[in-house]
Amino acid sequence: MITVSVDLGERAYPIHIGTGLLSRTELFAPHIGGTSVTIVTNTTVDPLYGDMLWAALAPLGKQVSTVVLPDGEAYKNWETLNRVFDALLARHADRKTTLIALGGGVIGDMTGFAAACYMRGVPFIQVPTTLLSQVDSSVGGKTGINHPLGKNMIGAFYQPLAVIADIAALRSLPERELAAGIAEIIKTGAIADAEFFEWIEANIEALNRRDADALAHAVKRSCELKAGVVAADEREGGLRAILNFGHTFGHAIEAGLGYGEWLHGEAVGCGMVMAADLSVRLGYLDEASRKRLVTVVAGAHLPSRAPALGDARYIELMKVDKKAEAGTIKFVLLKRLGETVMTSVPEDALCATLAASV
Amino acid sequence: MITVSVDLGERAYPIHIGTGLLSRTELFAPHIGGTSVTIVTNTTVDPLYGDMLWAALAPLGKQVSTVVLPDGEAYKNWETLNRVFDALLARHADRKTTLIALGGGVIGDMTGFAAACYMRGVPFIQVPTTLLSQVDSSVGGKTGINHPLGKNMIGAFYQPLAVIADIAALRSLPERELAAGIAEIIKTGAIADAEFFEWIEANIEALNRRDADALAHAVKRSCELKAGVVAADEREGGLRAILNFGHTFGHAIEAGLGYGEWLHGEAVGCGMVMAADLSVRLGYLDEASRKRLVTVVAGAHLPSRAPALGDARYIELMKVDKKAEAGTIKFVLLKRLGETVMTSVPEDALCATLAASV
Structure with missing residues (x-):
């Protein structure tokens, strides 16, 4: 495993890069402070890696839930984002609930924006499963959604607590x-x-x-x-x-x-x-x-x-x-x-x- | 005029309090850097103070436009907020466009949140016209909208460049x-x-x-x-x-x-x-x-x-x-x-x- 540090003062965070990281409980443990975790993923990624992430989180004894969104840039909009808010509120997710983005750039951008806005900010961890999201959207804190008149027009700068980039996840990539x-x-x-x-x-x-x-x-x-x-x-x-x-x-x-x-x-x-x-x-x-x-x-x-x-x-x-x-x-x-x-x-x-x- | 300073380091800003401030061009001038300004207000406040604010801004030679939202807490939601984004994008508002919130707490919270999210953050000025918004929502940087399952659940911490609290505006308050x-x-x-x-x-x-x-x-x-x-x-x-x-x-x-x-x-x-x-x-x-x-x-x-x-x-x-x-x-x-x-x-x-x- 290699770790790259993103040096942003009090918002600094590590990017862990390597094969099989998705299963390593100890990489998640330091970044989950509250009692509950909500994984945000999509219909393509959840069947591939959802269970693996649940298994990695199980030893931490947190309440874990998953929100599964439809897959694709076409769904990077307010309606889909609102499904995350609906789920968090229905579950009484509090300010210490950690969101985990499990998926590509669309999931990362939407989950990060949801984390930035839910109760004006909750912690989040990125688990990018595409090459693009591993090299691009997991660094820089850009989050957001599209508007019919422009891409990524609505969003926030919001940094994750950690990025866990599992190279093994790239085997299933189209x-x-x-x-x-x-x-x-x-x-x-x-x-x-x-x-x-x-x-x-x-x-x-x-x-x-x-x-x-x-x-x-x-x-x-x-x-x-x-x-x-x-x-x-x-x-x-x-x-x-x-x-x-x-x-x-x-x-x-x-x-x-x-x-x-x-x-x-x-x-x-x-x-x-x-x-x-x-x-x-x-x-x-x-x-x-x-x-x-x-x-x-x-x-x-x-x-x-x-x-x-x-x-x-x-x-x-x-x-x-x-x-x-x-x-x-x-x-x-x-x-x-x-x-x-x-x-x-x-x-x-x-x-x-x-x-x-x- | 009295000025209270909100001391937040690089996000510090002044709150100007006094009678007739809405008409004073020089209070707005230092905080408008780009070429365009969009005033966000509502159907109740616009007829009362909209023209006065336009007149105060006119000498600055900026492109000024107004978005008029329906009045009331019932409209503090995504659909109404999105009308601000629609208007900004339709007018090609750029990252230096200044938003001015002209109205009470609902207008301030929604305009602040729009400013926090539009292109991941544009400058904004608050002109609170109710007593509640002058004493409360204009200090602290809390912005946001309601969700059917909870008030102010979706939002951001985002500071204005200045707050201009005109006591004269309180004469028309119910x-x-x-x-x-x-x-x-x-x-x-x-x-x-x-x-x-x-x-x-x-x-x-x-x-x-x-x-x-x-x-x-x-x-x-x-x-x-x-x-x-x-x-x-x-x-x-x-x-x-x-x-x-x-x-x-x-x-x-x-x-x-x-x-x-x-x-x-x-x-x-x-x-x-x-x-x-x-x-x-x-x-x-x-x-x-x-x-x-x-x-x-x-x-x-x-x-x-x-x-x-x-x-x-x-x-x-x-x-x-x-x-x-x-x-x-x-x-x-x-x-x-x-x-x-x-x-x-x-x-x-x-x-x-x-x-x-x-």
Whole structure:
């Protein structure tokens, strides 16, 4: 087991990474203070890992209950979130009740937001079961739900007490979701660590075939890099925005097609290719680096052709991005592999990238 | 104008108290950083003060818009809150958009919660127009909405950038709402400052007839006392719980009758009388002090007979109170006027108080 510390002062927490962690009672014990625990999971994950988590919690002698939500980004909304509140209130869950998020990013984001809001804040633990949630949504404290007019528009910054990332859970992951997770790993290398980017290029096949050591290293390094960025900028004042590389285009793709059509990581994969195109077009990035990014995205079996939504629709969707200010879209672009620049862009360059990408 | 500072480190903010403040552009100017402002108000307050606030904001050259919600505690729910999000997203409100809550406690709580959640947090200013919201909900950063199974169960701790309490706005306040505000003033004296309690006893008629100087002093002293408690315990770990004197019974009354039947302050007025009865019954408080509390509550024209919900229903409702832990109800009781004790209580004493109160 490897442990990465997210250094946020009194909100600091550990990320434990390794194989078989879901069964280890002693990893949960230090973080459960009250008398009851509510596991929030979905209809796909509960049959796979629900019993295992219950067995791990049993020796602690707490009242354990489970809320099973429908699976998918399409359910990341208020109605589904409210089922968690309904269950907590029906069970008289108090302020010391610990919520455990057992699932991917949608479950993690919704459970974290439920924990942030229930009685104005209860403790929670994340048990991410997808590669994407292990490398991405388990670091940074971003929680929330979607609104019909924008993704993750309603939410909170709220940190878990611990993240327990079981690499063994990735064995059951569908191929598309594995690739979606690799997209965020590629992103982390591209924005912050050229050496890690090279490691990904060299190990893309090991990641594709779910080699446990390669996955554990990729999760660890991604979490470390992201944790460093988040520790420097917990509430997204500046530096943290670099984590949105590929996300401005990606969010537009997801919203434009309807949430759930493409996976978030697939949209980010394609969004990174688009952002790299724009970076070259504006003279920030060299063509060879762009090609390396395109190659590794393709190597992870991620889409690199954008859906044809039309320029006007893309621009409209990007204007509601949370990074936009007074209607001006801010893009995270690459200066080189491992280094970013944040900038607004002329509309003709943006349209040229859109034309070249669909 | 008097200014009370709420000392919360980087989240510190001023409460300005005085007559005619709503029109003073310079009080708003320092707290509006972005290019747009959205006023959230209700159908009762907007016709009274909406234009005045627009006029005060006009010289700042910001894009101003208003969201008008239906009036009343019955609308303090997700559906109404979502109308704020709908409006913000439809107008492409960005992360620097400032929300201004113009109205009473319901508007303040919902606007604060909307500000806490929209894009995971935007700035907001409170302009409380009721006595209750000036003395109570504008200090402490508690925001939220009700759930059918409990009041204020979904929310966040989120501080405004400033509170602007215009005493002139209290002239239009209905009698019942004036009394409801006085209830929280009485509460503050009863739990924290015997001298202020005496001042209230001596000035209850001046408050009833809306004497501007008496109201300004009462608002200032209540805010100071509450600000001191909140600064010592921002997230309600311990000390802050004393502010809930009268609220455990009061919340049960509000929930039992259906939100909106009694005003919050009316329920707190009655709840304080019930808590004082329980305090005497358990030997914490002397009978003479209880009678002084009953007299001042009656002097403010607040109800002191509780609705007959039945003991079982009262106890069930109090068990979902946020201060309850593992099903045990914690009460804030009086040791003397100006000093509290927090304790669980034997059920027979609780039932005796309920029997004596209905």
